[in-house]
Amino acid sequence: MNVTIPIFRLKRDARRLARDKGVPLHATLDLVARQASFAHWSLLAAEHARQRPSARVLQQMQAGDLVLLGARPGQGKTMLGLELCGAALSADRRSVFLSLEWTQAEVTHRFAEVGVDVAQAQGLRVDTSDAICADHIIAALGDAPRGSVAVVDYLQILDQDRRLPPLATQVAALAAFAQHSGVILVLIAQIDRDFAAEAGPPDWGDVRLPNPVDLDLFNRAVFLHDGAVRVVARA
Template sequence: MALSAPIFMLKRKAKLMSRRDKMKLGDALDRVARAEGYNAWSHLAGSIGTDGRTQDLAQLARFVAGETVLIGARPGQGKTLFGLRLLIAAAKTGRTGAFFTLDYTQRDFDARLSRLGTNRDQLGPDFAFHDSDGINADYIIAALAEAGAGSIGVIDYLQLLDQRRDNPPLQDQIAALKAFARSSGVILVFISQIDRMFDDSGRTLPDLSDIRLPNHLDLQLFDKFVFLNAGETGFRDAA
């Protein structure tokens, strides 16, 4: 679907609308996206063609073998699409990819890929989709045991690893996954919820203090963080 203007102009339009109508920037972006025929801004951003693919490759290049990465955003801001675009970019460079989800069905996953103009077959013969209720650190490590350095595992999402009482504490799971990433060279990307209080903070992007953690987790176990909000993306390394 062709846009009525370049995406940077649509962002500018949303910012002007936000100031004029005294509305949140995210709501203004969604209104602009709906006028372009999309359900939300994250869907519009995910539909961008060749330039978007080039950007995805550039973002993938920010991460090096063996790193653990956290992607944090409020609902509807594109955090899952960001993870999927990393998998698509990885496939284009011949890397193995896997998506682990305790939230999506296969139909949900395929629908998201379709919005990005691709499908599971195009993710390569070694791509794997996992939606088992038994997903935890041990499951992920076993599934990626034969993956080579630079392969990508996307976990959707961090907090659900902490949901089952028979799983080890989240701190222990992430520590085990970090050790696995370091030893194997696999890049592990965790999609994370952000506390709803951020919506009233007045800040442009979330930060570490906004990550929703029902139980203890040392955030130093992550090497990099990516925060998304209202069409903006912020990268930061662990302190």
């Protein structure tokens, strides 16, 4: 049975129901799943994971790539980042998820939603340090084998500590490290609020850049919108 509605919308509906009804989220997740013809949320999530494009997207990435993963809020970009880590683990590759947005507990919970048990996963590292920046990322990945996958959440706040180098300098350092090490670095990125949604998934020109960054440093991008996923490689 196919999951025809994007899962981020189903989760949003479940959270709204839980808030409105004052009941636990797991109960409304199961309710939403039953409305989609699944007995439990876990069954819906498993089917969604089977259908998700993370494995296909990962296959289009090459060792040493610096990848931008962009979408507007609520479109599932961070979940796809988690799923890319899961797809790497399934392919016996090391993966690292670094977040300046979520706590360790939140990341663990979100990984569980995509079928990854952080406590049991071999080859997975989660880093939620406030010190995350280019130098921190490079140090954390210093021993990562070629082809490992690291997802950073997210691009636009890597320089939120003004004592750190400018964002452009950090991205250049990450691009050089990826090329030298063969690690695939995926940077989750925000998209401008004035993005014209009716045109389909966003593009390079829609990336929100409060501070200048040379987007030519990225080898490819993954753009999401309304359930559609588009992978774009630099010419």
